[in-house]
Amino acid sequence: MKFEKMSEGHYLLDVKGYVCPHPQLYTKKALERLKPGEMLELQFDNPSSGESIATMCDNTGDEILDRKQEAGLFVWHVRKT
Amino acid sequence: MSEAKRKFWAFAIVATLVLISVATYAYHEFYLYLSVYLWFGFIYGMCLQYGRFCFSSAFRDLFAVGVPRMAVGIMIAIAFFALVGAFVSATGLSTFHSAPIGLHAVIAGFIFGVGMCFAGGCASGSMYKTGEGNMNAALVVVSISVTQAVFVDIGGWANALVPASWAKSASEKGLPASINVADGWVDQYLAGYVWDQPVLSFATMLGWTDQSVMGAFLGNFLVGVALPGAALLVVVYFFWSRRTFMKKRLAAASARPRLTDELAGYWAMVVASKRTAIAGLALGIAAGLHMYASQGLRVKYGVRNAGPLLERMGFDFGLSVNGTVFDPGYWYVTTQEAQWVGWVFHKLGWNQMDNIFFGFNNGIPNPLINPADWMSIALFGGAAVMALLHNEFKFKKPTLETAIWAIIGGALMGIGSRLGLGCNVGAFFVRVSQGDPSGWVFGIGMVGGAYLGVKFFNWWTERRMARQFAATIT
Numbered sequence: 001m002k003f004e005k006m007s008e009g010h011y012l013l014d015v016k017g018y019v020c021p022h023p024q025l026y027t028k029k030a031l032e033r034l035k036p037g038e039m040l041e042l043q044f045d046n047p048s049s050g051e052s053i054a055t056m057c058d059n060t061g062d063e064i065l066d067r068k069q070e071a072g073l074f075v076w077h078v079r080k081t
Numbered sequence: 082m083s084e085a086k087r088k089f090w091a092f093a094i095v096a097t098l099v100l101i102s103v104a105t106y107a108y109h110e111f112y113l114y115l116s117v118y119l120w121f122g123f124i125y126g127m128c129l130q131y132g133r134f135c136f137s138s139a140f141r142d143l144f145a146v147g148v149p150r151m152a153v154g155i156m157i158a159i160a161f162f163a164l165v166g167a168f169v170s171a172t173g174l175s176t177f178h179s180a181p182i183g184l185h186a187v188i189a190g191f192i193f194g195v196g197m198c199f200a201g202g203c204a205s206g207s208m209y210k211t212g213e214g215n216m217n218a219a220l221v222v223v224s225i226s227v228t229q230a231v232f233v234d235i236g237g238w239a240n241a242l243v244p245a246s247w248a249k250s251a252s253e254k255g256l257p258a259s260i261n262v263a264d265g266w267v268d269q270y271l272a273g274y275v276w277d278q279p280v281l282s283f284a285t286m287l288g289w290t291d292q293s294v295m296g297a298f299l300g301n302f303l304v305g306v307a308l309p310g311a312a313l314l315v316v317v318y319f320f321w322s323r324r325t326f327m328k329k330r331l332a333a334a335s336a337r338p339r340l341t342d343e344l345a346g347y348w349a350m351v352v353a354s355k356r357t358a359i360a361g362l363a364l365g366i367a368a369g370l371h372m373y374a375s376q377g378l379r380v381k382y383g384v385r386n387a388g389p390l391l392e393r394m395g396f397d398f399g400l401s402v403n404g405t406v407f408d409p410g411y412w413y414v415t416t417q418e419a420q421w422v423g424w425v426f427h428k429l430g431w432n433q434m435d436n437i438f439f440g441f442n443n444g445i446p447n448p449l450i451n452p453a454d455w456m457s458i459a460l461f462g463g464a465a466v467m468a469l470l471h472n473e474f475k476f477k478k479p480t481l482e483t484a485i486w487a488i489i490g491g492a493l494m495g496i497g498s499r500l501g502l503g504c505n506v507g508a509f510f511v512r513v514s515q516g517d518p519s520g521w522v523f524g525i526g527m528v529g530g531a532y533l534g535v536k537f538f539n540w541w542t543e544r545r546m547a548r549q550f551a552a553t554i555t
Contacts, residue, residue: 019215020137021198022201046215051133052148070472
């Protein structure tokens with residue numbers, strides 16, 4: 001798991017290689033630490049985690065700005081509200 | 082991988098399975114029985130991958146991140162399997178038999194629940210993820226399989242842990258000498274304890290038979306599945322879904338929710354994840370039809386188990402002492418994987434036929450002609466085809482950390498499966514759907530185990546995230 005600051009207000013969470021529940025748990029914990037308006041780039045390759053993360057963001061109100069998918073790799077950008 | 086390549090591999094998998102079905106049927110008619118398993122396994126794999134259908138996440142994601150999608154999906158699958166199963170039962174073509182019910186089912190479910198949290202997926206979930214190219218999930222499947230084969234044959238020092246009452250009861254069952262029931266913890270657990278527990282169904286508890294229309298539809302479907310399932314979803318709705326729904330719905334309307342708002346919220350929760358709901362519906366119907374097709378062929382060939390069919394085809398190695406092999410006639414996971422390893426161990430010189438699990442009940446036929454194995458292999462194939470078509474196939478190697486979780490989780494699921502006489506599919510999904518109360522009991526244990534597993538991983542991920550976050554902001 002890699003969590004790092006890419007620029008001011010922009011963070012990266014790399015959970016490639018992890019299966020459930022790690023990607024969704026790390027995403028939840030990362031978003032809890034961000035301030036409103038800050039953005040998280042999320043990289044994961046466990047497809048089922050995407051369903052849970054999308055519902056989780058819907059519940060919390062955090063906004064998924066875009067979702068890219070290529071060869072089993074998912075890159076999402078989420079803005080903390 | 083380019084789109085053309087992905088389509089080529091998807092086509093190659095389907096073509097291989099078609100070729101196996103056609104060629105083996107041309108060789109001998111009885112292979113049709115195995116092909117039924119194969120094609121239902123393929124459908125299960127496609128549905129599981131399409132719906133990201135993992136029983137582990139049904140409980141785990143509720144506790145971990147407050148997401149009810151999978152709990153809803155599983156209840157949909159159970160409801161449809163139960164409905165189709167009720168039709169099949171009422172026509173007298175069900176292959177299902179209830180399991181003994183007792184405290185052991187809760188303990189088994191608990192161990193299994195902890196295991197599936199550690200492993201990152203249940204037994205069936207790990208299988209479809211293997212089809213997505215996830216080698217971590219493949220490691221889970223290997224761990225489940227090896228653990229089962231070892232666990233069911235542990236004797237020697239473990240015999241000292243067997244209560245005297247179990248040993249006495251087991252010795253009175255009149256098992257064949259080849260089983261040597263006095264040597265083996267699981268043997269004495271099964272013959273001395275589990276077999277002495279009552280076998281129930283909601284239909285029989287209400288005074289009907291499972292094959293009667295009243296018993297199948299009112300007892301097993303309505304009382305055993307539909308009412309408790311709907312009630313469970315009400316609980317899920319109020320604790321995990323209602324607040325978010327009402328926050329959005331009532332922002333522009335009256336402040337106090339009315340009954341119509343509650344019903345709308347309940348329905349919104351059910352259809353929130355269309356993929357999961359569709360997969361649940363398809364899985365449920367397929368699982369019911371699978372029973373119908375298997376039993377139809379048994380009637381056609383005049384057998385009650387695939388063992389005599391294999392014998393007639395000239396395969397007599399690995400049949401149990403009763404002449405049977407593992408042949409549930411419906412969706413099942415774990416036993417056939419244990420048989421792979423049991424067969425290998427036996428070939429390497431470790432006698433696996435002197436225990437009840439293999440020697441008395443399931444046998445260890447060659448994996449190439451093991452009926453339920455055809456289902457598992459095709460399940461991998463179905464999941465791979467679906468992942469390839471949706472550009473979700475990715476070969477993923479385990480890391481040391483994920484490998485450790487996979488091995489521990491798989492081992493716990495293997496032990497839980499054997500104590501509970503099945504996994505999340507055989508001991509929970511199928512039993513609940515067919516009106517067997519022991520399925521609900523196993524499920525209660527699974528929920529408890531999943532809760533403990535989530536608590537552990539909450540602590541583990543919080544610790545790691547706190548460290549990384551502190552390093553990032555300094």
